[in-house]
Amino acid sequence: MDITSLFALLLILSGLGAGIYFYWQHQKLLQLKKALLEVEWTVLSLAVPKENEKGPEAAENLFAALHGIFQEQTPEILQPRISLEIVARPQAITFYVVCPSYLADFVESQIYAQYPTVEIHKTEDYTQFLPKAHFAVGELTTTKEEVLPIKTFPNFEVDPLASLTSTLGKVSGEEQNWVQIIIRPVSDAWQKKSISWAQAVKTTGKAPSKVFTLKNILSSLLSFSKELLITAKGGSSEGEGGESSAPELPGPLQSAVEGAEQKSTKLGFKTKIRLVSFASDPETAKAKLLNVVGSFKQFNTVN
16 A cells, blocks of 8 residues: 555545544534433522621532532433522622522532521522623633642632622622533542643653644654663663652642642532623623623632
8 A cells, every 4th residue: 555545544534533523522412402401400599698607618518518419320411510600780699509400409408508597499590581781791711721720718818709799799770790600520530630640740840731733742752762762772761870850840830730639639520600791781791791700810820
């Protein structure tokens, strides 16, 4: 087989592989859509008393308990979802939890277990009553590897939720701000990925690239070839005496490693954060949305 025929065969196989992959993804989306349409949802309204003095440990315990809805034999994309929502209207900020109806009693009991003074009521879906106004929407994503953590309560001198609700509450008339945080429990596979990432940084002194560029592929091949050559010669890639010294990491990278290792000890959720702002004109709606986005940036870390 000449090089032209081999290249043509590789193109055909690549095209076939891509077609199978996209078909599989399409089937997964259809399966997810069907599953979500069959689910009955319950909306719980939460009234938290002002004198609530529960610390961050209560919230951590709550999320650990909610991870109990994870179903071992169920595909990841079909795992049950819970939506934590904040709605800011003039003179009022309301917290909601939306969950599959078959999980409503479990979710309610876990909230009461950590926040016994909270008042929980089943209510109608507030999204049926949209304000007559223009709106702007957005979705928050992380800019770095998912193994890295965001700031959590111990990293703050003041309650970060107070800053967020203060921004959300700056509305009047028909204006509203909505926040939706959708969580879906995942297996512990991501923890292994986090530990591997931290170990790679300790060994190489730099964060592994997650982008498969030609440069990265060639670099990996050259490194692998070098290791094979050293092994074939009976040598060692380690330093003299057979001992390798770990590179000294700069401060931000060292903090990132410690954060990734600490995060890997927690239970995990796939999370999506969506924002909606309503106002009398598109420009004001967008401005309010950007203000809410800005309030979430307090959770950024230097690494």
